[in-house]
Amino acid sequence: MASPRLPQSLCTASRRMLSAKTKAQIGMNTRLPGGLPDFVEKWSPAAFRKVGVGLVAGSLLGVPLAYEGLVSILMPTMAGGFTALYWKVGLSDIASDHAIRKNFPFLCRIRYLMESIRPEIQQYLIESDDVAVPFSRHMRSVIYQRAKQAPDTRALGTRMDVYKEGYEWVNHSMFPVPIEQINTRVMIGGPACTQPYSASLLNISAMSYGALSGNAISALNLGAKEGGFYHNTGEGGISKFHLLGADVVWNVGTGYFACGTTGADGIRRFDPEMFKNNASRPEIKMIELKLSQGAKPAHGGILPKSKITPIIAEARGLGPPPWE
Known part of the structure; x- marks a missing residue:
């Protein structure tokens, strides 16, 4: 036996009542704090066109007012310019395949503007002086001041929270303990090596x-010379700035800089004669072969040709x- 069918109007009303009840139960009709403003949520291409028509009407209304001398001629001129920009940008957004631009024409540009100035807002208005990511503003200020030989101290003590968990400092010892003599160097090169090198445990790593x-x-390089440790050239070749007296480790990468030519x-391509000449320099104590780089396998860092200078070209x- 077939079940009785309810009238279509009753079914529609029941669905509407159930839908409204369900929405109320799950809070769909309740506006939560912290959401987007109403005009942003309701913005659409249709709303964009309505606002655009209003701007056109307002711009045209300003013309007779300016003609009568009631307002400055700059007002309708500026309003007309903004209206033209509004329509040009908005229509290009609607024609775009980007979902945000298509659904929020012109208004989305405010988001892009805020994203572009976000680092400055974060740095100058939000970030505190002791947030170290990776270096705090306090650390950077001290470096800048010392580099300029300006005073790097402040009166009345530090502004750091010395009682904060994780704060580190060094105290003078009331009963100092004698320090054992530790060998801070290591010999590199086995019995078959004709020129072994005694390297410091702490050195300057590769930076071209x-x-x-x-x-x-x-x-x-001068610091390495004074401290008695080596200076790694990085894969950017051997420049005249690397040859100021310190021990040098020549980093040979996949670009064959300072030991190769461009066909x-x-x-x-590797150039044996150029390699021999540079390897024979008295400053070169070791040669490091760089096979690849974790972030850029088999490529390493790439310097755009627009930044190549004659000195860089000579070093490489x-x-x-x-230069290509």
Whole structure:
């Protein structure tokens, strides 16, 4: 026996009542704090067009008012310019395949604007002086002040929270303990090595000239000379700033910088004679072969050709310009 069918109007009313009841139970009709403003949630291409029509009407209304001298001529001019920009940007957004631009024409540009200035807002308005990611503003300020030989101390003590968990400091010892003599160097090179090298346990790791300026490389090299440890060139070749007296570890990467040439086909190839000449320099104590790099396997860091200078080209053995 077939079940009786309810009238269509009763079924529709029941669905509407159930839908409203369900929405009320799950809180769909309740606006939660912290959500988007109503005009953003209700913004759409249709709302964009309505606002655009209103802007056009307002701009046209300003023309007779300016003609009568009731308002400045700048008002309808600026309103017309903004209206034209509004329509141009909004229509391009609607024609876009990007979901946010298509659904929120023109208004989405405010989001992109806020995203573009987010780092500045974070740094200047929100970030505190002791948030170390990776270095706090306090640390950077001390570095800048010392680099400029400006006072780097503040009166009336520190502003750091010295009672905060994790704060570290060094105290003077009331009863100092004699420090054992520890060998801070290690010999590199086995019995078959004709020129073994006694390396310090702490040294300057690889950072190329080009990634760092000539002044920075010079400072590192002179510091290594004074401290008695080696200076790794990085894979950017051997520059004149690496040859100021410190022990040098020559980093040879996949670009064969300072030991290779660029062929007519644009491919870098190993040059044994150039390698021999640079390896024979008295400053070169060891040679490090770089097979790959974790973040950029088999490529390493790439310096855009627009940043290549004659000194960088000389250090890397790139030859005369143009550099590709």
